[in-house]
Amino acid sequence: MKILRDLFRDFRFLLSFCVLLLLLMMALLSFFTPYDPTLIGVVPRDLKPSSTYLLGTDTNGQDIFWQACNAVRNSLIISLIAGLVSRVIAILVGMVAGYKGGWVDRVLMFFGDALLVIPIFLIMVMMAMLVREFMNLVVLGLMLSFFGWAWDARVIRSLILSLREREFTNTAVLSGTGTIRLVWNEYMPYATPLVFSTLINNMSWAIGLEITLAILGLVNMNIPTLGTMLNWAINYQAILLGHWWWILTPVVLSVLLFIALYWLSVSISEYLDPRTRIQRVGA
Amino acid sequence: MEQIILRTEKLKTFYLLDMQGSQKVVKAVNEVDLTIYENEIYGIAGESGCGKTTLLKALFNAIDPPLRLVGGKIFYVINGTEVDVTSINPEEKRKLRMEYISYIPQGSMSVLNPVLKLKETYRDFIGSHVRGQSREATFELAQKHILELGLPKNILEAYPHQLSGGMRQRVTIALAALLKPRIMIGDEPTTALDVVVQRGVIQLLKEIQKKLKNTIIMVTHDMGVHANVANRIAIMYAGKIVEEAPTQQIFDHPEHPYTQFLINSLPKFGDKNVRGSVPGSPPSLADLPDGCPFHPRCPHTREICKQSMPGFTRTDTHHKVACWLFGEGENGKAA
Amino acid sequence: MEKLLEVDQLTKEYSMGSLIAKTRITAVDHISFFMKPAEIFTLAGESGCGKTTTAKVVLGFEEATSGAITHNGKLQSKKEKVWITEGVQAIFQDPFSTFNPLRTVDRYFIETVENYKLAGNKKEAIEVIDLKLKAVGISYREFSGKYPNEFSGGQLQRISIARALLTDPKLLIADEPVSMVDASLRMSIVNLFKKLRDDFGVSVLYITHDLATAYYVSDRIAIMFRGNIVEMGSVEQVLMNPRHPYTRLLRDSIPQADPQKRWTDTVTLSELEHDEYLRQGCKFAGRCPLVMEMCKTQIPADITVDDVLVRCHKYNETEAAQRR
Secondary structure, eight states, X not given: OHHHHHHHTSHXXXXXXXXXXXXXXXXXXXXXXXXXXXXXXXXXXXXOOOSSSTTOBOTTSOBHHHHHHHHHHHHHHHHHHHHHHHHHHHHHHHHHHHHHOHHHHHHHHHHHHHHHHSOHHHHHHHXXXXXXXXXXXXXXXXXXXXHHSHHHHHHHHHHHXXXXXXXXXXXXXXXXXXXXXXXXXXXXXXXXHHHHHHHHHXXXXXXXXXXXXXXXXXXXXXXXOHHHHHHHHHHTTTTTTTOHHHHHHHHHHHHHHHHHHHHHHHHHHHHHOHHHHHHHTTO | OOOXXXXXXXXXXXXXXXXXXXXXXXXXXXXXEEEEESSOEEEEEOOXXXXXXXXXXXXXXXXXXXXXXXXXXXXXXXXXEEEEGGGSOHHHHHHHHHHTEEEEOSOGGGTSXXXXXXXXXXXXXXXXXXXXXXXXXXXXXXXXXXXXXXXXXXXXXXXXXXXXXXXXXXXXXXXXXXXXXXXXXXESTTTTSOHHHHHHHHHHHHHHHHHHOOEEXXXXXXXXXXXXXXXXXXXXXXXXXXXXXXXXXXXXXXXXXXXXXXXXXXXXXXXXXXXXXXXXXXXXXXXXXXXXXTGGGOTTOOHHHHHOOOOOEEEETTEEEOOGGGOSOTTTTOO | OOOSEEEEEEEEEEEEEOSSSEEEEEEEEEEEEEEOTTOEEEEEOOTTSSHHHHHHHHHTSSOOSEEEEEXXXXXXXXXXXXXXXXXXXEEOSOHHHHSOTTSOTHHHHHHHHHHTTOOSSHHHHHHHHHHHHHHHTOXXXXXXXXXXXXXXXXXXXXXXXXXXXXXXXSEEEEESTTTTSOGGGHHHHHHHHHHHHHHHOOEEEEEESOHHHHHHHOSEEEEEETTEEEEEEEHHHHHHSOOSHHHHHHHHTSOOSOGGGOOXXXXXXXXXXXXXXXXXXXXXXXXXXXXXXXXXXXXXXEEEETTEEEEOHHHHHHHHHHHO
């Protein structure tokens, strides 16, 4: 597609695309994992990376390579759920608040501001402790999304506020377009780059938060994610014991993931920026 | 005979754009020769998209990427000697600005800092060009200048938003004239203004020119403004100058077909006869036709017009036109 | 004859400032005018005179503080969507803002056709659109699938008029339609208004500060100054023989495209617009060359002189003298 070809000219997009492709392949590979990731003692413990065990094994008796594949997949799923759900909420709230104004705007922004001001971490810790038993990927994702929409809702709201004053809103009104269709057709093209870049940023944030919670032991330790792998490695003193393969794997994967997501969001949002898009349109 | 103050020689400045891999060349100023004298008001008339803003940027020596100098030279005459300003360093460039040549923008609000009182803005300008002056001295300088131009005394104590649009524009023009520059360049200085305010602004410009005896180069598409203010007018089309003559001659004997169209399409107040406008639309500067850029819209097009651009033909002592109807022109095939 | 539009003592006030210190600005101050079918009526004046506000209120985008607006005999209710109920359409000043730069221009046409049920299927819709485009001199081929920045200002403004014509409105409100278009292209747009009046019977409420095009195209004109109509009548009478000092100032300040007709005398400009709004008495008293003492304290009444409505103490005096 022409769009992809244009994007590939940006080396940041190219690199991040490749890294993400790699990670995606790892995630897909996880469906063929020979060992059940939730069990322990499946393979000999603490073995260095070799030809049989590509990334070695950990103290739990799990193959680190396959653990990593599962971890990447699960982390991506959590962050995707968190990111997508929070985008949807942010768009709905932002557009309604921006276009309607008045008391609807005030009420919605009140809730948003509350979520921004309250220290998330404490609440997350409390919520995590409460739902520990039912904790799975989806629950964690939804929890994270609950806190992720407030900032972007405000940003989208200010975008809508300024677009509402533009002349083309009047043209659309005179064309007989109803409010919902108007907001969707006229304003969404402006909101898309915003939503996209914040989606990816939000995913980064979600992964980071998940890792933090996991290291503190607040999530279900049986489900392999990048965070839980780190937690196990730390708890079993992997650094002190010199089991570098166990601690490095989640760290390197996380760093790669963060950088790739960052570059992806920057290059795509530059591409989608209305100002550069307007230059390109009709060129 | 007045001296030359600014000269361009086959000036070519293009925008070289590279957007996500595809390249575009916008030929905004396409071989322009201008000779501008001291103590005159020189008007450049042209529609949107003819390259006039770019020409002004080039004359002001503000050629920054993506705008590039592709060919030709620009000369300022400073203290009697011709200086090629395309090759001077940034510090020299900065010194020339405001002292030798200054710029009047179209929108005054974009120049005046909204959170500073006007006197602060004036002080900043003076301070960056005249060293070693105390605060009081700079303020007095500014105050004197304002009064000389007939603007109210206490205007410097106000914030920009407290003034009306016309007053702001006049203050901005006064600012541009503060350091008594030899050349003042105006890019559509009256376009966004109401008609009475426009008259006041034009009044001020003429006052300044009379006092300083300097040169004002003004670009606008409004021929009425040119008629009231300019000594000589140049008509610009698609990056080229197509006709140049003293004001009276341009209106009495417009020679280039485009000039004729321009003048005939203006509403004459008091005349209800149906007037036509220029048919078609100007070419995109990124995609110019071969030969004379006006040929697709010209009623007198001939074969040669489609192939090459004519040079300037002198039809009178001060009147020159670039059109095949008048011949090949002095400089051969290129104008 | 049924009046297409009648505006009666329309007032619109805005309050500015915080809870503690509020000022009320009267943008439109008890103005009255009417429009007939198939005529071009101009509201002329400089920026800040209230003409755009009047247009917004007539269109239903803003609510009047007081006064009545009637379309074809029917009273307009608060913020009534007159483009749906009465078929009033509008075009605006900046053609490039009129359309969303990220959408193709034809989308608005298709939406209008769908929303107002002007056609049964896609083929009919294209026919309807093509008809209106032809009326403004644009071909469907050069229009379809293009973004706003692919057109010139003049073309885009004509496309904007075509869109407004889709619903066959009887009243078209044109808010400064040519001020952002090059002087040489203005004629083509303004000629269109004449065509609409003569061939389609559309009335145009032409709002502008450009008296030259106003003279060229309108039938009747009202001059507004800081919220008041100071002179109103046929365009011949008002512009060829202006009675109000402000109208004279406006007319004399038009730059003529003739070097022989340069301005000879100087003009004084207002310093602070805000002050002029808050004047008691006649708002032009600060700059009027014929100002008298009573102008500063008393608002002049509307009197008719030779079929022209003028709001000026000078004429009050003369009329009073004649009556004696």
